[in-house]
Amino acid sequence: MTAKAVAPVMGEDMPILIGLNREELAAAMAEVGVPERQRRMRASQLWHWLYVRGVSDFSYMTNIAKDLRAKLAETFSLARPEIVDEQISVDGTRKWLFRFPPRGAGRPVEVETVYIPEEGRGTLCVSSQVGCTLTCTFCHTGTQKLVRNLTSEEILSQILLARDRLGDFPDATTPQGTVVPSEGRLVTNVVMMGMGEPLYNFENIKKALLIASDGDGLSLSKRRITLSTSGVVPEIFRTGDEIGCSLAISLHAVNDELRNVLVPINKKWPLKDLLEACRNYPGLSNAKRITFEYVMLKGINDSNKDALELVRLLKGIPAKINLIPFNPWPGSEYECSDWERIEEFSDIVNRAGYASPIRTPRGRDIFAACGQLKSASERMRKKDRDAIAVGA
Numbered sequence: 001m002t003a004k005a006v007a008p009v010m011g012e013d014m015p016i017l018i019g020l021n022r023e024e025l026a027a028a029m030a031e032v033g034v035p036e037r038q039r040r041m042r043a044s045q046l047w048h049w050l051y052v053r054g055v056s057d058f059s060y061m062t063n064i065a066k067d068l069r070a071k072l073a074e075t076f077s078l079a080r081p082e083i084v085d086e087q088i089s090v091d092g093t094r095k096w097l098f099r100f101p102p103r104g105a106g107r108p109v110e111v112e113t114v115y116i117p118e119e120g121r122g123t124l125c126v127s128s129q130v131g132c133t134l135t136c137t138f139c140h141t142g143t144q145k146l147v148r149n150l151t152s153e154e155i156l157s158q159i160l161l162a163r164d165r166l167g168d169f170p171d172a173t174t175p176q177g178t179v180v181p182s183e184g185r186l187v188t189n190v191v192m193m194g195m196g197e198p199l200y201n202f203e204n205i206k207k208a209l210l211i212a213s214d215g216d217g218l219s220l221s222k223r224r225i226t227l228s229t230s231g232v233v234p235e236i237f238r239t240g241d242e243i244g245c246s247l248a249i250s251l252h253a254v255n256d257e258l259r260n261v262l263v264p265i266n267k268k269w270p271l272k273d274l275l276e277a278c279r280n281y282p283g284l285s286n287a288k289r290i291t292f293e294y295v296m297l298k299g300i301n302d303s304n305k306d307a308l309e310l311v312r313l314l315k316g317i318p319a320k321i322n323l324i325p326f327n328p329w330p331g332s333e334y335e336c337s338d339w340e341r342i343e344e345f346s347d348i349v350n351r352a353g354y355a356s357p358i359r360t361p362r363g364r365d366i367f368a369a370c371g372q373l374k375s376a377s378e379r380m381r382k383k384d385r386d387a388i389a390v391g392a
């Protein structure tokens with residue numbers, strides 16, 4: 001029953017109910033003849049089945065009359081994306097390649113989603129775009145040109161399908177041998193750190209994350225949802241104000257000259273503007289700190305001077321610094337800093353009063369680690385992209 005059943009795979013034919021907000025779901029009920037006074041109630045029932053129970057088939061919705069279920073099934077789909085590949089690392093990290101159908105013109109697209117189990121939590125790293133417009137030089141995804149933004153449904157589907165596969169819905173069973181936290185929910189945290197720049201897909205991300213954090217549905221705490229941006233300054237305030245999730249910044253350099261190379265969006269919004277936006281992030285406090293991600297690149301950004309400058313730059317911002325040992329990928333031009341160097345860097349930052357954990361590389365053997373994600377989806381032809389833009 002529920003998510004254990006083999007989920008139907010998405011086609012292109014029918015509208016999908018996943019990813020609609022409550023109002024849109026109620027409006028969709030009109031299409032199957034539900035009288036106006038019952039629409040909100042029916043939408044709440046569906047919401048429960050979709051997001052609490054994780055069902056992907058109308059026939060399981062036992063508190064909805066049979067004939068209405070039949071009409072729903074004729075009109076709408078609850079299908080999941082296709083799982084093209086599932087790889088499991090020696091450390092238990094899982095990487096899925098999910099395929100979504102074309103939207104309008106174009107071809108099906110594929111994205112990667114990664115699950116990282118730890119002792120007390122399970123983190124799902126979710127993608128926001130297929131490819132990326134940005135070209136951060138240390139990041140493999142950045143070598144894949146943008147194909148398109150993911151829709152709110154496609155963003156949520158990554159969470160739903162990961163929970164299906166892990167057996168993380170009520171009544172579901174976790175497959176034997178799966179590495180998961182020892183107790184509680186299996187997906188406790190979501191990080192928007194997969195493929196793409198989430199703040200270049202703001203509306204879809206916002207819609208998906210508000211659904212994911214709805215207390216009567218997937219019920220992920222907003223504190224446990226982290227959106228990571230390379231520094232799209234104009235959207236940072238809105239992220240805190242309209243979504244209310246935690247914020248992470250891909251910092252990686254402490255001066256504009258180097259950051260212009262590592263994270264080229266810095267040319268548009270330099271460090272001064274970025275840090276100003278961080279200082280103004282809604283809800284910022286010692287209990288809700290911004291995470292600054294800093295990839296450790298040998299001989300590039302890892303000196304003691306860099307560490308001291310980092311501390312100076314972040315003065316006054318409630319912050320935590322995640323030091324990420326560089327994860328190599330084919331063709332990358334950087335090397336990871338030596339371990340002693342990373343520890344010394346961490347000590348300097350730590351002594352200044354900032355938590356600076358060194359992130360243990362996870363899933364390196366399956367190319368699931370930070371900055372290693374990339375799918376084979378090709379850049380859409382201009383003609384196809386224009387056709388989508390017209391239809392949008």
Ligand code: SF4
Pocket residue numbers: 132133134135136139140141142143194195196197230250371
């Ligand atoms: S780090 Fe993020 S924003 Fe930069 S290229 Fe990679 S996916 Fe894009």
